[in-house]
Amino acid sequence: xxxxxxxxxxxxQRSIAVDCDVEYAxxxxxxxxxxxxxxxxxxxxxxxxxxxxxxxxxxxDPFVFYMPAISTTPxxxxxxxxxxxxxxxxxxEQAAVTIGRRDDLPWLHCHGIWHDSDGNRLGGxxxxxxxxxxxxxxxxxxxxxxxxxxxTPNPETAFSLFEPVETGESSSDTTRGx
Numbered sequence: 001x002x003x004x005x006x007x008x009x010x011x012x013q014r015s016i017a018v019d020c021d022v023e024y025a026x027x028x029x030x031x032x033x034x035x036x037x038x039x040x041x042x043x044x045x046x047x048x049x050x051x052x053x054x055x056x057x058x059x060x061d062p063f064v065f066y067m068p069a070i071s072t073t074p075x076x077x078x079x080x081x082x083x084x085x086x087x088x089x090x091x092x093e094q095a096a097v098t099i100g101r102r103d104d105l106p107w108l109h110c111h112g113i114w115h116d117s118d119g120n121r122l123g124g125x126x127x128x129x130x131x132x133x134x135x136x137x138x139x140x141x142x143x144x145x146x147x148x149x150x151x152t153p154n155p156e157t158a159f160s161l162f163e164p165v166e167t168g169e170s171s172s173d174t175t176r177g178x
Contacts, residue, residue: 002010003080004077004106005077006073006076006156006157006158007074007075007157007158008147008156008157008158009155009156011126011154011155011156014164016164017058017164018146018147018161018164018166019142019147019166020144020145020146020147021145021146021162022106022143022144023045023142023143023145024141024142025141026138026139026140026141027042027138027139027141028136028137028138028149029058029101029136029137029138030133030136031058031069031133031135032132032133032138033132033133033134034131034164035108035110035129035131035132036106036107036108036128036129036131038108038133039051039053039097039106039108039128039139039141040099042139042141043106043143045161046143048143048144048145048169049066049098049101049106049143050099050141050143050144050147050148050149051099051102052096052098052099052141052142052144053096053097053139053140053141054094054095054096054139054140054169055092055094055095055096055097055110055112055138055139055140055164056092056093056094056137056138056140057092057138058091058092058134058135058136058137058138059067059089059090059091059092059133059134059135060086060090060092060114060132060133060135061089061090061134062083062084062085062130063086063089063090063114063130063131064085064126064131065084065124065125065127065128066080066081066082066084066124066125066127067075067080067081067084067085067121067124067125068080068081068108068125075155076158076159078124080163084124086117086122087117088116088117088126089111089117089134090115090116090117091114091115091133091135092113092137093100093112093114093115093166094109094112094113095110095112095113095114095126096111096112097109097110098110098149098162099149100148100149100151101148101149101151102150102151102153102160104110109125109126109128109134109162110125110126110128110131111123111124111125111126112124112126112128124129133155145169146166146167146168146169147164147165147166148164148167149162149163149164149165149168150162150163150165151163
């Protein structure tokens with residue numbers, strides 16, 4: 001079995017769970033906006049600050065992504081490839097998104113599969129503030145109420161990662177959000 005040894009101390013708590021309510025909706029992310037802004041607005045409309053989503057169809061142009069890579073320094077076990085900026089639109093097959101907060105501002109983590117303008121099927125880590133929606137994207141979203149995903153330093157990986165945090169909001173409280 002493959003195994004990655006991260007540079008930091010091994011966490012004794014391998015999973016973290018927080019009780020919350022979930023509300024499902026399917027929406028269209030309109031052309032002309034940036035992926036991060038479009039999803040942040042969808043959460044703001046619902047009065048929440050976190051969600052998970054599945055994206056399907058549509059396209060991005062311009063678009064920037066990274067691939068996973070082995071780290072070139074001992075600071076991390078894994079890292080990111082060089083920056084990729086495909087010419088022309090990329091057509092989204094599907095993507096998985098975690099939406100939350102970083103420094104009390106909207107942020108998201110997105111891995112996807114798409115086809116470039118030459119028809120090549122590619123995948124990787126989408127840069128949320130550099131993925132411009134060119135053609136409407138269908139988003140199946142599970143909005144969280146009572147919990148949020150906050151970017152938190154992770155000593156084991158030496159990265160900052162999303163971690164669930166209890167917010168104290170109830171399904172009837174819509175005052176919290178972005």
